[in-house]
Amino acid sequence: MKRRLSCPCGAFIEGEDEDDLVEKTQAHLAEKHPDHQYSRDEILFLAY
Template sequence: MKRLNCPCGEHIEGVDEDDLVRKTQEHLAEQHPSHEYSREEILFLAY
């Protein structure tokens, strides 16, 4: 399980890295459309 906490307070969890990246990019598109992060940037922030 991989996790990421968005600065807006949203907690995002994925079953693996691909799932976490997909869910994070969906969250960004819906909640923060002016912010884009690469797969590498998302995984750097994940724990």
Template sequence: MKRNITCPCGEQITGQDEDDLVAKTQAHLKEKHPGHDYSRDEILFMAY
């Protein structure tokens, strides 16, 4: 299960599970990078 991702801006995002990671990543993108929307599959592809 993937629970970590590093945004190109340098922010580390960690979730309790994949669903939490996707939600936190999408919230980060919405707040810090408007217009950069990624699907669940795209986020999990980049996650580790």
């Protein structure tokens, strides 16, 4: 299960599970990178 992601901006995002990671990553994107939108599959592809 993937639970971690490093954003190119330097932010480190960690979730309790994949659903939590996707939710936190989408919230980060909305706040810090509103012009970027990624699907669940794209987020999990980048995660580890």
